[in-house]
Amino acid sequence: MSTSLAESDPPANSRLSIGAVEARLKPEFPEVTISKIRFLESEGLVTPHRTPSGYRQFSAADVSRLRYVLAAQRDQYLPLKVIKDHLDAIDRGLEPARPEARMPAALRAADAPSPREFASGAEVRMTRAELLAHSGLSATSLAELEQFGLLTAGPGGYFDADAAHVASMSAELLAVGLEPRHLRSFRTAADREATLITQLVSAQARQRDPDARERAGAEAAQLAATVLRLHSQLVKAGLRRDLGR
Known part of the structure; x- marks a missing residue:
């Protein structure tokens, strides 16, 4: 995860609803859903601001963080615990630990229906x-x-x-x-x-x-x-x- 925001992220001072975040991420991560974003929040991977009425408001940093999580899951098959450790290291100004050695993509486990299905x-x-x-x-x-x-x-x-x-x-x-x-x-x-x-x-x-x-x-x-x-x-x-x- 780069400490600089991707060009597609919203301006630093803007706030997005969960639906707007889903729409922004979906071109790069077609399988992302509102339920998936809520699940990642429940696991402590992202902590959006809450309005007095309880609505989520996501910042540019939140969107960048979600992008990192989704990319790590898709490209490196990292479990959420490891991703959370990476994010913690980044939050503390450190470089995340390098992933453990993994089998080539051609030898990874067989495909199955995605959670979205x-x-x-x-x-x-x-x-x-x-x-x-x-x-x-x-x-x-x-x-x-x-x-x-x-x-x-x-x-x-x-x-x-x-x-x-x-x-x-x-x-x-x-x-x-x-x-x-x-x-x-x-x-x-x-x-x-x-x-x-x-x-x-x-x-x-x-x-x-x-x-x-x-x-x-x-x-x-x-x-x-x-x-x-x-x-x-x-x-x-x-x-x-x-x-x-």
Whole structure:
């Protein structure tokens, strides 16, 4: 993090709302969200000014600090604790410690959905016929996937966007010879992982403070992305072992 402000940062004496900060950072960090900024604040990485009514006001230094945090996460895969130590060193006029040796980018863990992808999107309601046409599933396969708990219709018998994705991916696996009953283990594993993550953030999620619930959602998304990266890496390692590659 340079001690001088980037050209895209606001003037030193200006104050920005959290929405304006998100808009300013998004061209460089497309995955940044208001929830992510709130989460970084809750972790002590940035401390914006609060108005008497409780609204956040971010300074140029705050924006520069957020830029440093996001770049360190994206480019160096540094954990927040290490980034916080770097910022503390910079605040005290020191050079941050050099990062530990890391594997080349080509050898880093497999990609997985970003935390942003766990946010609620636009509402989708598909009829049974529309879901079949979208996914390529047969009516029999769809019924079996419902039987084994992979798909569930919502109110009015409509299917949402999550169901549409599950149906399409299930159709790809069924096309290569798997059967709906084989996919039941995916549902069981997913439910177990979701329950574990929910337990980790449940204390924050139960608070009445809306910011606390926002932080719980952001932390859950981060944890889910890490869990999926771990899963991907373990599958890759298993394939290399079993196929001798």
